[in-house]
Amino acid sequence: xxxxxxxxxxxxxxxxxxxxxxxxxxxxxxxxxxxxxxxxxxxxxxxxxxxxxxxxxxxxxxxxxxxxxxxxxxxxxxxxxxxxxxxxxxxxxxxxxxxxxxxxxxxxxxxxxxxxxxxxxxxxxxxxxxxxxxxxxxxxxxxxxxxxxxxxxxxxxxxxxxxxxxxxxxxxxxxxxxxxxxxxxxxxxxxxxxxxxxxxxxxxxxxxxxxxxxxxxxxxxxxxxxxxxxxxxxxxxxxxxxxxxxxxxxxxxxxxxxxxxxxxxxxxxxxxxxxxxxxxxxxxxxxxxxxxxxxxxxxxxxxxxxxxxxxxxxxxxxxxxxxxxxxxxxxxxxxxxxxxxxxxxxxxxxxxxxxxxxxxxxxxxxxxxxxxxxxxxxxxxxxxxxxxxxxxxxxxxxxxxxxxxxxxxxxxxxxxxxxxxxxxxxxxxxxxxxxxxxxxxx
Numbered sequence: 001x002x003x004x005x006x007x008x009x010x011x012x013x014x015x016x017x018x019x020x021x022x023x024x025x026x027x028x029x030x031x032x033x034x035x036x037x038x039x040x041x042x043x044x045x046x047x048x049x050x051x052x053x054x055x056x057x058x059x060x061x062x063x064x065x066x067x068x069x070x071x072x073x074x075x076x077x078x079x080x081x082x083x084x085x086x087x088x089x090x091x092x093x094x095x096x097x098x099x100x101x102x103x104x105x106x107x108x109x110x111x112x113x114x115x116x117x118x119x120x121x122x123x124x125x126x127x128x129x130x131x132x133x134x135x136x137x138x139x140x141x142x143x144x145x146x147x148x149x150x151x152x153x154x155x156x157x158x159x160x161x162x163x164x165x166x167x168x169x170x171x172x173x174x175x176x177x178x179x180x181x182x183x184x185x186x187x188x189x190x191x192x193x194x195x196x197x198x199x200x201x202x203x204x205x206x207x208x209x210x211x212x213x214x215x216x217x218x219x220x221x222x223x224x225x226x227x228x229x230x231x232x233x234x235x236x237x238x239x240x241x242x243x244x245x246x247x248x249x250x251x252x253x254x255x256x257x258x259x260x261x262x263x264x265x266x267x268x269x270x271x272x273x274x275x276x277x278x279x280x281x282x283x284x285x286x287x288x289x290x291x292x293x294x295x296x297x298x299x300x301x302x303x304x305x306x307x308x309x310x311x312x313x314x315x316x317x318x319x320x321x322x323x324x325x326x327x328x329x330x331x332x333x334x335x336x337x338x339x340x341x342x343x344x345x346x347x348x349x350x351x352x353x354x355x356x357x358x359x360x361x362x363x364x365x366x367x368x369x370x371x372x373x374x375x376x377x378x379x380x381x382x383x384x385x386x387x388x389x390x391x392x393x394x395x396x397x398x399x400x401x402x403x404x405x406x407x408x409x410x411x412x413x414x415x416x417x418x419x420x421x422x423x424x425x426x427x428x429x430x431x432x433x434x435x436x437x438x439x440x441x442x
Contacts, residue, residue, distance in 0.1 A: 027311075046275040048248065052271055054160045059094070061097075062207075067200065111154065137171070164193060164194070222244065254296075290426075320428070321363075325421050325430040369422050375395065
């Protein structure tokens with residue numbers, strides 16, 4: 001038994017192990033900072049699973065007499081197939097059905113076991129397959145496919161990846177028990193059921209002799225496997241389960257002011273291989289500066305969410321607005337009055353040199369304030385908004401800072417004028433404001 005399914009089993013185990021080692025989405029997180037109106041481009045890779053997520057797998061067999069050896073092969077190996085699938089996808093379920101021919105068989109279609117989480121129950125359904133007369137060469141698979149798609153008794157779960165693993169050795173009647181091939185295909189499509197078809201050699205006229213298997217698998221996004229001998233059927237089914245097309249799409253949920261889009265809108269790959277996208281993350285020009293914004297991107301496999309297939313985006317919005325610095329006349333040390341400028345222009349904007357330093361910012365609120373000497377390299381500070389100073393201009397003296405008197409915080413002596421700047425928490429530097437005292441600027 002192991003020798004018969006080892007190649008497909010090893011392939012699935014390798015793909016499953018690789019997926020376990022790597023996050024399903026690469027990179028799974030993006031953390032950066034952007035200016036308002038700026039964008040960031042990220043190469044995004046989605047590692048699809050070897051078997052699509054949450055699979056509901058229905059084994060559908062032709063149980064006419066020519067299929068005896070193939071049925072024995074599947075009965076012997078079905079539990080191994082289901083255990084392998086369960087290893088790759090823990091939330092997998094299984095069922096069993098069979099068909100013969102409506103012309104002479106009392107039961108041209110039988111649902112042996114509805115979709116179930118119990119592997120032993122599914123195996124019991126497979127074991128219940130009994131050989132019957134095919135009447136003529138074409139069989140009743142078109143009716144069986146239609147019934148599996150439309151009957152609530154099949155038990156397909158909501159949100160599952162629905163798969164029919166179909167094997168047989170003869171083409172089918174069309175119509176079959178009143179249902180045409182086109183009706184069966186439409187019913188399968190409506191229920192999002194993919195069909196894996198395994199033609200069995202050595203029996204009837206061939207499962208795809210009239211192109212029915214090609215039409216069904218192509219229309220449902222399934223797989224038509226090469227013809228298999230009866231001893232190869234189990235391995236072919238397992239191979240087909242790990243070679244289904246998977247369409248990867250995405251949805252993004254973002255805070256206001258942030259967006260994430262991926263191109264292309266969808267990528268279809270063979271299960272177990274990678275889907276590649278280009279992601280563009282954009283901060284709106286109106287986004288609040290200093291804010292931290294988030295997006296969650298959910299990747300969907302065949303339209304369904306899957307555990308782990310999400311990306312987290314965290315973007316800090318840069319503060320790009322300059323703070324403002326001001327230097328305004330204030331009261332003398334007694335706090336009684338604000339000296340006025342003299343009539344002589346040479347007396348300066350504030351002849352007594354009492355000033356209050358202030359600064360504002362859109363994000364931090366309280367930038368650091370620095371006082372630079374226009375006549376030397378001396379810089380005093382940092383100070384907070386509301387600091388009061390007595391400014392003295394003394395060309396040739398050594399610039400210095402001393403405690404002020406009364407309500408004045410500091411006495412600052414400079415060679416030239418006081419150039420006031422503010423620096424916010426993001427490092428933005430304000431335009432300069434000037435405090436003048438006698439002697440007037442030259």
